[in-house]
Amino acid sequence: xxxxxxxxxxxxxxxxxxxxxxxxxxxxxxxxxxxxxxxxxxxxxxxxxxxxxxxxxxxxxxxxxxxxxxxxxxxxxxxxxxxxxxxxxxxxxxxxxxxxxxxxxxxxxxxxxxxxxxxxxxxxxxxxxxxxxxxxxxxxxxxxxxxxxxxxxxxxxxxxxxxxxxxxxxxxxxxxxxxxxxxxxxxxxxxxxxxxxxxxxxxxxxxxxxxxxxxxxxxxxxxxxxxxxxxxxxxxxxxxxxxxxxxxxxxxxxxxxxxxxxxxxxxxxxxxxxxx
Numbered sequence: 001x002x003x004x005x006x007x008x009x010x011x012x013x014x015x016x017x018x019x020x021x022x023x024x025x026x027x028x029x030x031x032x033x034x035x036x037x038x039x040x041x042x043x044x045x046x047x048x049x050x051x052x053x054x055x056x057x058x059x060x061x062x063x064x065x066x067x068x069x070x071x072x073x074x075x076x077x078x079x080x081x082x083x084x085x086x087x088x089x090x091x092x093x094x095x096x097x098x099x100x101x102x103x104x105x106x107x108x109x110x111x112x113x114x115x116x117x118x119x120x121x122x123x124x125x126x127x128x129x130x131x132x133x134x135x136x137x138x139x140x141x142x143x144x145x146x147x148x149x150x151x152x153x154x155x156x157x158x159x160x161x162x163x164x165x166x167x168x169x170x171x172x173x174x175x176x177x178x179x180x181x182x183x184x185x186x187x188x189x190x191x192x193x194x195x196x197x198x199x200x201x202x203x204x205x206x207x208x209x210x211x212x213x214x215x216x217x218x219x220x221x222x223x224x225x226x227x228x229x230x231x232x233x234x235x236x237x238x239x240x241x242x243x244x245x246x247x248x249x250x251x252x253x254x255x256x257x258x259x260x261x262x263x264x265x266x267x268x269x270x271x272x273x274x275x276x
Contacts, residue, residue: 129163209247
């Protein structure tokens, strides 16, 4: 009898890069509408929202603007604490995550199990780096502890590693290779070019980039940022407006092994998408 070969059951996951203010929300809205018009189906969506409210932090009003897009999980980072109401949202919503390696006394969840409409389980882990950032708990040890808690309950595991140093992000990718489906770097807002699958099947990108205005300094008005650098003193930053783009990665994952089959960088001009 001829042997039968079975194709892996693929799950398509879209990770949306740091959404910066209203221009970022509008860019996501336009691209999501474009996906729908083209019949592009995504099984599960994750978005980093730590800059969604005026460039710093999270509010209920800002989250409500993107709830309609069907995003299953919102990750964050160090700016999650910038808005006082974030604590209340974190306490009542398992959809919004904060980095898991903040000390235990903090509100909210650092990881959660979710279920897609087709019944597939997905775990999302949110971690924060320490190099050039706060001296919080070790993200590597936190990852080990969470993976032990997940155990065999879920094969598909996505990690948002919100970190400053490219070396720390790459180290996390190698550390978790073969143990999670993907490690996606966030925080620096500049998309890196090396999206790839590591030797043991983990999808990886150092930074997924941002959704927001690209005629800017990582989403903020150029004049504000230049003033900070030239004068060497604090300057209030405002979200820029020009040249909105959408950044993310689209991943196909084998839902039996949890291995990443493909990972594709997305960097789409939102203005041209709206016009065309």
